[in-house]
Amino acid sequence: MCICGLAANPEVQNFERANNTVPTSLAQCGVQAQFEFLNYLRSTRFYILLAIMATIGITIMAVMYVYKPSTSLSSPMAFYSVWWGTIVNLCVILTGIFFGADAISTEFQNRTGYYLLPNPVRRSSIFIGKWIASFFASAIAIGFYAAITIADGAIYFGSSIPYQLGESFVFALFYILPILGVSFFISSAFKNNSYSILVTAILLLFGFNYITPLITALSNSEPWYVLTYGAGIIPNVLSPSGYPDHQVMIAGSTSYYATIPEGLAIMFIYFVATTILGITLFEKNDFN
């Protein structure tokens, strides 16, 4: 029996090539981001996240109105330190869970990857495009929370807004980078949305927050390798008594506070490392 890899009569004809020029990978990132962002804006999850943030804001607003805590209302800095400083890191983490935790795993589980990948577009362009869309969706959510914060602050302090709130807002936007980096990386490691979301939520909500004090207590050393330690600059910059010293002795034990350059460096390194790892995993995984 003849087992041949060429047909006996290959019909060779001239073709008129379609006049398409495949866009650059950068342009394809933009295309992916555009439609992914549209998808987010139309998704229920986007409005659920805004509702959660509104609920947090309204709750704090009500507590302030009913109890009128003298410390928090003593100055704009003290007010925004409580209103913004204690909550915004949680808000950023929530955006990571909502817009990053299943961003890549869904391509496998929901089979949307089968629609996108068989095209002349690199997997890394799809990854980066999705990441950009998640960043903008997250930034809108954080901006929404900032608007609620400032609206309530205006009731008590009018237009007196400390510039440190602006700094803290910029740092919070910067914090979205590593948070999405981590969540995209975890999402790339799974082909199942439930596992991906669960692991991301546990790590971001509990893991880092427990690791920092535990390591500090056990080793009495600076936890410079923990993301949430670096993100401490977001509330610290709003401290009413001024930015805390790097090391503070309290009751015989040392507490560490990341300096602003150190905090930014930690967040940036997390962002770069997890993004590279995430893209690498997405490039390697098979759509079985």
Next chain:
Amino acid sequence: MASSVPSIEAIRLTKEYNSFTALDNLNLRIEGAKCVGFLGPNGAGKTTTLKIFTDLIHRSSGKALINEFDVHSDKKKALAAVAALVETPEIYPSLTPREALMIIAKHRGVPSDIRNKKIEEALHEVHMEDWANKKVGKFSKGMKQRVNIASTLLNDPEIILLDEPTSGLDPRGMSEVREMVKNLKKRKRLIFMSSHLLSEVMDVCDEAALIDHGKLLVYDAIQNLTSRFSGGGSVLEVGFASPRVDNEAIETIRKIHAITSAEMLDERNLRLKFVGNADTQAEILSELVSLNLGVNSFKTSSSALEDVYLNLIKENV
């Protein structure tokens, strides 16, 4: 305008999953304007092959080339002139078909001045104009598959890779897809289509590649295949308008040049074996018509391909 021959080629292409070998040194080169059916039983390696050619999975070894470009090291060039439909893709549920097609059109670089026109044409081709602005999330599987098929028509691709394209469609949809494939053939495209429906392959394809256990069993023109594996002749099925073909008529038919055997399948259908090519086939038809027996259908037998398929699969076990 550039002129060349589109091609897809697997060179010692292998895919292993732990101890299971899904593709085993597959060598296959297809080039030119034609439709090639990719046949094999479940688990033979058809979808694995198409997934490697579309970057959905990675090969373990070997090469997958499209227009001489390696799919994995030079994906953008390899897939620049390709449209593919593998399994049943899902589209972001909050997007409309028009938006879903726009992503693909932009990724493929369909020029902006004709993008909307191309999208409208593709929607028209799959009869989805009325649904163009509804969200895909509410669509049935068949409707989604129509949008998927529309996406393959956008950039007037030279090469179309289809993995069981009629899967999930109702009979009307299946028929429409086959017509679309035939239309693409007329536009001189290279179509590589996996299917487990032999009649579908017979209907739309010029050639067939048979695969089993990840190995190519045979690749040839369908007529050659049926000829080589059915006792030295091709097989035709002839239908008659009324049951008036008696033994005398059959004897007359047997005497027609090139016919080696003739047997009634039922009172209106006759199975003919003959030795020859397409011209011989035309001569036989002409002779049959001249006998005034009321011939109302005349086609290459799909059961002949089925015989080839089953024989080869059996031999390979």
